[in-house]
Amino acid sequence: MDSRLNMANNQPNPAFTERLLQLPHGSEVLDCINCGTCSASCPTRNQMDLGPRRIMQMAKLGYDTTVLSSNTLWLCTSCFMCENRCPRELSPMSVIKNLRLMAHEQGKDRWGTGHKLDDLFSLFNESISEYGRTNDCDLAAAFYRRNFRDAVGQLGLVFALRSRKRMKLIPPKPTSIQKTGDMDELFRRMGGK
Amino acid sequence: MPQDLDLRMYPGCGRHGTSMDLYDSLESVMAHLGFTFNELEDWNCCGSTAAVARAGQHELAAALPIRNLAIANQNGKGILMPCSACYHRTLVAQHEYNSEPELKAQVDAALPAMGLSYEGEARVVHTLELLHSMVGPEKIKAAFKRDLKGLKLAPYYGCLTSRPKAINVYSAVEHPTEMDELIELTGATVTPYQSKTKCCGGSLILLDKPTTDKICMDLVEEARANGADAIVTICPMCQMNLEIIQRGDPNAMPVLYLHQLLGLAMGLDEEKDLCLHQSLIPHEGMMAKVGVHS
Numbered sequence: 001m002d003s004r005l006n007m008a009n010n011q012p013n014p015a016f017t018e019r020l021l022q023l024p025h026g027s028e029v030l031d032c033i034n035c036g037t038c039s040a041s042c043p044t045r046n047q048m049d050l051g052p053r054r055i056m057q058m059a060k061l062g063y064d065t066t067v068l069s070s071n072t073l074w075l076c077t078s079c080f081m082c083e084n085r086c087p088r089e090l091s092p093m094s095v096i097k098n099l100r101l102m103a104h105e106q107g108k109d110r111w112g113t114g115h116k117l118d119d120l121f122s123l124f125n126e127s128i129s130e131y132g133r134t135n136d137c138d139l140a141a142a143f144y145r146r147n148f149r150d151a152v153g154q155l156g157l158v159f160a161l162r163s164r165k166r167m168k169l170i171p172p173k174p175t176s177i178q179k180t181g182d183m184d185e186l187f188r189r190m191g192g193k
Numbered sequence: 194m195p196q197d198l199d200l201r202m203y204p205g206c207g208r209h210g211t212s213m214d215l216y217d218s219l220e221s222v223m224a225h226l227g228f229t230f231n232e233l234e235d236w237n238c239c240g241s242t243a244a245v246a247r248a249g250q251h252e253l254a255a256a257l258p259i260r261n262l263a264i265a266n267q268n269g270k271g272i273l274m275p276c277s278a279c280y281h282r283t284l285v286a287q288h289e290y291n292s293e294p295e296l297k298a299q300v301d302a303a304l305p306a307m308g309l310s311y312e313g314e315a316r317v318v319h320t321l322e323l324l325h326s327m328v329g330p331e332k333i334k335a336a337f338k339r340d341l342k343g344l345k346l347a348p349y350y351g352c353l354t355s356r357p358k359a360i361n362v363y364s365a366v367e368h369p370t371e372m373d374e375l376i377e378l379t380g381a382t383v384t385p386y387q388s389k390t391k392c393c394g395g396s397l398i399l400l401d402k403p404t405t406d407k408i409c410m411d412l413v414e415e416a417r418a419n420g421a422d423a424i425v426t427i428c429p430m431c432q433m434n435l436e437i438i439q440r441g442d443p444n445a446m447p448v449l450y451l452h453q454l455l456g457l458a459m460g461l462d463e464e465k466d467l468c469l470h471q472s473l474i475p476h477e478g479m480m481a482k483v484g485v486h487s
Contacts, residue, residue, distance in 0.1 A: 124243070135209060160473055
C-alpha cells in the first residue's frame with residue numbers, strides 16, 4: 001500500500017459516499033472505470049497528493065478523511081481537460097467541486113489553500129450582492145488584507161502594476177449596477193452558500 | 194460610420210482594473226478597422242467565481258450570466274466578451290439553461306421580478322471569433338502596413354475558450370488553429386506549441402502561487418524550447434500569469450494579446466493605441482528583431 005496515502009486510520013464511511021451521491025455529478029464516481037485519463041491530463045496533478053483518478057475511486061469507497069484532507073481539492077483549476085477527455089464523459093472536476101462543498105460543510109477549509117478559496121468566495125459574494133459587480137483590484141486587495149503573509153511577497157508586483165496604471169494602491173469599489181434590487185432578488189432565491 | 198456588428202461590449206471585473214490594457218487596445222484596434230462598441234446596459238458580474246468555488250452555487254452561477262443575456266436580448270444585441278472566463282461562463286450557463294429543465298425553471302422564476310425574460314438564445318462572441326470570423330482575415334490584412342516576417346510566436350489559446358466541446362466554435366477543442374492563421378497573416382511564423390490549451394492556473398495564482406509558478410514556467414519553457422520570441426494569447430489571466438512568472442528574468446519573452454500583435458502589423462502606436470507600455474515584460478527587443486525601433 002502506498003504509504004503516501006495514509007489510509008491506515010481511515011475506515012470507509014458510507015455516509016460520506018451517500019452525501020456525495022446527492023450532489024450533481026456525484027454519482028459519476030460509480031461509472032468511473034479508473035482508466036487514469038483524467039490524471040494524465042490534469043495540469044496540476046504533479047502537485048496533488050492524489051490525482052483525480054484516485055480521488056474518484058477513494059470518494060466512491062468512502063475514505064472521507066483521506067479525501068477531505070488531500071490538497072487535491074484546492075489545486076483543481078476547473079480547466080475542463082478531464083471532463084473533455086474522459087472516455088465515459090464524466091467530470092472529475094465536478095466531483096472535486098462537490099468535495100469542496102463537503103469539506104466546507106465539515107469545517108475542513110479553515111486553513112491553508114481551502115481557507116483562501118473560502119475567503120475569495122466570501123469577498124466575491126459580498127461585492128456581487130452589494131454592487132452586482134467586482135473590481136478585480138479591489139477583490140485582490142481585500143483578499144490580501146486577509147492573507148497578509150502572501151501579500152508581502154506580492155508587493156513588488158503591486159508596485160509594478162501601479163506604475164503601469166493597471167492597479168491603484170487603494171483600488172476603487174466597482175461602479176454599482178443600477179438595478180441593485182435584481183441582486184437582492186437573485187441572492188434571496190439562490191444564495192451565495 | 195463605425196459599425197457595432199450588433200454587439201455590446203462586456204467589461205467584466207478587469208476593464209477598470211488589471212486588464213484595462215486589453216480593453217483599451219482592443220477598442221483602438223477595432224476603431225481602426227471601423228468598429229466601435231457600446232457597453233452592455235447595466236451588466237452584472239459573469240459569475241465565474243461562483244461557478245468554480247464549490248458546489249451548491251449552480252443556480253446563482255447560471256442566473257448571473259443569464260441576466261446579462263436577457264438584457265442583451267432586450268436591446269436586440271449580442272455580447273462581445275474579451276475575457277475568456279466571462280465568455281466561457283456565459284456560454285456554459287446558456288448551455289446548462291437549455292439542457293437542464295430544473296435549472297431553467299429556477300432561473301425563469303427569477304427573471305420577471307427583474308423585468309426580464311429569456312428565450313435561451315443570445316449571441317456571445319470572444320475576441321478570437323470577432324477577429325477571425327466576423328471581421329475576417331481579408332479586412333484585417335488590408336489594414337497591415339508592416340511585415341512581421343522573422344518573428345517567431347507561440348500561439349497560446351488558454352483552456353477556457355474552446356472547452357467544453359458543447360460550446361466550442363473553433364476548428365478543434367485542444368488544438369484550434371484560428372489564432373495561428375491570424376498570426377501567420379502578419380508574416381510572422383507560428384512555432385509548434387503542444388500546450389495551446391493547457392491551463393495557466395488562472396485564479397490559482399492567488400491561492401497557491403508555487404503551483405501556478407510551476408505550470409506557468411512549463412508553458413514559457415515550451416515556447417522558448419521551440420524558438421519563440423514571444424507568446425501571443427487571448428485571455429487576460431493567461432497574459433498576466435505568464436508575465437508574472439517571468440518578472441526579473443533578463444531573458445523574459447513578451448506576452449502580448451493577439452489584437453495587439455495585429456495592431457503592430459497595422460502600424461498603430463505602441464503606447465497610445467496598443468498600451469504595450471503597460472505590459473510587465475518590455476516588447477522593444479521583439480520589435481527590434483523585425484526592424485521596428487520605438
